[in-house]
């Protein structure tokens with residue numbers, strides 16, 4: 001296991017004590033653990049000091065991601081799934097070969113870290129190897145609530161008819177554009193209709209300036225591998241998990257090795273459940289994944305023409321954070 005927050009002097013590596021999970025939703029400032037700061041280039045999810053609980057993803061000074069273990073059953077479910085995949089305990093309810101084969105699609109789990117009242121899972125930071133990462137988060141599945149969700153949540157999570165039709169939702173992206181980073185959050189990208197989603201995806205892959213067909217091809221290859229894996233595993237279902245796609249935004253960099261300038265991983269395992277029918281794959285996930293791949297393939301078609309999206313052309317406020325869209329100038 002590589003060096004991590006769990007092994008330096010300012011922290012201690014302990015198994016999560018579920019009684020210590022803090023999700024009291026108060027408004028007080030949450031102290032950061034030593035040598036940590038809010039996660040750089042975070043796209044979606046709980047943001048430090050902004051989410052309801054005030055907890056959010058962090059990064060240790062060595063780069064590792066610290067993800068707070070929020071309210072049970074979600075936090076413990078995610079921690080247990082990472083332990084099942086990376087630590088191979090005999091107690092896992094899932095097929096061990098399937099778990100081992102899943103490893104290459106996930107950020108590495110580096111341990112659990114407890115600081116004050118909070119526990120964090122420590123994860124490999126998948127954007128760390130990139131100089132100018134372009135990052136997107138795509139939540140996969142038509143159904144993104146689990147069997148424990150109440151009526152209100154089911155209603156809220158079923159409102160988006162586009163998701164029901166295509167089985168995935170864009171949760172935002174950050175794009176490197178030489179002099180600045182452009183950020184569009186979920187409020188912005190989820191307002192796209194079914195046609196605009198195609199051009200939205202093109203926008204993430206560099207349109208209108210330079211549609212990165214090389215990147216698109218590599219991402220499709222990686223997604224095909226994930227699809228093959230998910231078709232043959234029949235032990236678990238992933239609800240509300242996301243794909244994180246990262247590519248190097250500076251394509252003038254001669255040192256870049258083609259095979260390492262793209263990364264695709266699965267993240268967010270707060271809702272993983274055993275597959276009830278042992279002969280079935282995770283159809284909810286596979287449907288969304290197949291559609292995202294199809295959208296990407298349309299971009300490779302020589303007849304594809306990018307149609308500008310007004311929202312992206314006009315909505316970008318310069319250097320203003322906590323906005324649907326902003327440009328962050330690089331100095």
Ligand SMILES: Nc1ncnc2c1ncn2[C@@H]1O[C@H](COP(=O)(O)OP(=O)(O)OP(=O)(O)O)[C@@H](O)[C@H]1O
Pocket residue numbers: 039041042043044045046047057065067107123124125126127135137242244267268269270
């Ligand atoms: N291993 C990682 N390396 C780098 N960035 C990461 C990693 N894991 C998560 N992120 C960033 O953090 C964001 C949120 O991650 P994640 O979905 O796990 O959080 P969450 O708070 O559980 O989200 P949600 O509220 O949707 O359940 C991602 O969109 C991504 O930008």
Ligand SMILES: O=P(O)(O)O[C@@H]1[C@H](O)[C@H](O)[C@@H](OP(=O)(O)O)[C@H](OP(=O)(O)O)[C@H]1O
Pocket residue numbers: 074139144153171240270
């Ligand atoms: O992506 P979105 O649209 O922001 O939707 C949220 C996302 O699915 C979170 O994973 C979920 O938290 P949990 O994983 O903790 O269920 C949250 O549920 P919540 O509103 O009940 O917190 C949803 O609102």
